[in-house]
Structure formats: structure tokens, C-alpha cells
Amino acid sequence: MEYYHNPGKDLVITVEGRRYLRHGIRTHFVGVGEDYLSLFRRYVAPVYQPGDCVAVSEKVAALCQGRVVRREEVRVTPLARFLARCVHQTPAGPGMGLPVKMQFALDQEGRGKVLWAALRAGVDKLRGIHGTFYRLLGPEVRGLDGFYGEDIPAYADLGIRIPHQPDRLCDQVYQETGILSYIVDANALGVELLGKAAALPQGAGGLTAVLRDNPAGQEGQCTPFLLIRPAGEIGAG
Incomplete structure (x- = not known):
């Protein structure tokens, strides 16, 4: 072989x-x-x-x-755009720095939980602790892939759960x-x-x-x- x-x-x-x-x-x-x-x-x-x-x-x-989640199925809100701007991009890609992904998190986990996770993440970042946002929101948010066509164009408008x-x-x-x-x-x-x-x-x-x-x-x-x-x-x- x-x-x-x-x-x-x-x-x-x-x-x-x-x-x-x-x-x-x-x-x-x-x-x-x-x-x-x-x-x-x-x-x-x-x-x-x-x-x-x-x-x-x-x-x-x-x-x-x-x-899968298609881009046209997600209504991106101003809150999602604001929160996405606060996300630090890692070597793994933009992650929740994409407003469409942040909106998925809001739709999936609820506004209150996402805001709490964002606040906790900000505090932990000052203490040198990273990954709090994804940890608190769980595997559905952490594992969402796609909505990013730079590496694979077919996934530009497709989110993969x-x-x-x-x-x-x-x-x-x-x-x-x-x-x-x-x-x-x-x-x-x-x-x-x-x-x-x-x-x-x-x-x-x-x-x-x-x-x-x-x-x-x-x-x-x-x-x-x-x-x-x-x-x-x-x-x-």
C-alpha cells in the first residue's frame, strides 16, 4: 500500500x-x-x-x-456586529469575529448568556486567561465552522455545525x-x-x-x- x-x-x-x-x-x-x-x-x-x-x-x-446553517437564514443584528469587533482573531481563523457567527451564538444560546460570556471573557483576558467566551457558550458555538471562504470558497456562505x-x-x-x-x-x-x-x-x-x-x-x-x-x-x- x-x-x-x-x-x-x-x-x-x-x-x-x-x-x-x-x-x-x-x-x-x-x-x-x-x-x-x-x-x-x-x-x-x-x-x-x-x-x-x-x-x-x-x-x-x-x-x-x-x-448546516446558510447565510441567508441568519439575520445579523447590530449587537452581533458590535460583539464581533471585540473578538481577537486566532491562528485558527476569525471565529466569532465574523458577525454571522456571532449572530448564530446569540440565536443559539440567547442574548443574556452571550453578553455574560463576553463580559467574563473580557475580565479573564486582563488576567491572561483565554478561551473563556467559547468555554462558557459550549460546543455548539465553539464548534461552528465555515462562513469563511478564504481557504475553502464553498464554505463562504455556509456554516457547519x-x-x-x-x-x-x-x-x-x-x-x-x-x-x-x-x-x-x-x-x-x-x-x-x-x-x-x-x-x-x-x-x-x-x-x-x-x-x-x-x-x-x-x-x-x-x-x-x-x-x-x-x-x-x-x-x-
């Missing part, structure tokens, strides 16, 4: 003395409402073998579930295909485990550690599935 890794990323990573291959499984550009299991059968099953597991981008899982019941989705994949998978939200700031198959023995720490450099990338690489394959102990033949 010929392994593929995205430019600028390593094929092999070492975690706690063990090496792992990260093979990027290239697919077509997945659209809204596609069949998730069909993607596994078409792209993953031909290269999967016992002992492997598959890390899945939260975007492809959410797109298949239709978990986090997958619904990701653990259950991974269990369904295992029951139907025998493939052990887990779903992650990975970016320049880190990797968050959103869900995994119950039959997958590894804990969250190990599953995210093999992806600490975000080998799937953030642009249009079309490698939403990463095959993780143990490569043995360091120094083994």
Missing part, C-alpha cells in the same frame, strides 16, 4: 514511544446530505485492516447529517462496516475529540495525540479520513 500525507505534514508520528502512520484518505469534495456510510465503504474499507482506526473530520460527518450524537454515529459505522472510527475537531489551536466508537479501546488522550499537528490540514486537501496504523515500537525492525 502506498501511503499519502499532506504537504508539510509527517507520515509518521511518535506517541508515548510508539510510531503511528497517518494515511490521508483522499475523497471527492463532500457535499451536504451525502451518505456517510457510503463514504466509508467507498474510500475507507478498501485500505482498512484489523488494528487500524480512522480519525474523521467533524465537517464531513456534519455535512452528511445536513447540520458539530455532528449530532457523534458517539452513536461512530458505533453505527462499526456495526455496519466493522471500521473503528472517531470524530475530531482539529485546527491550529488543538484537537478535540467529539465522539468515538464504544469498541475503540484507546482513550481520548491517545486518539488526539496522534493528530496533534493536524495532519488533515485546514484547506481543500480532501482528506477528511485519516487512517491511523500502528508502526511498532521505536527501533523495531
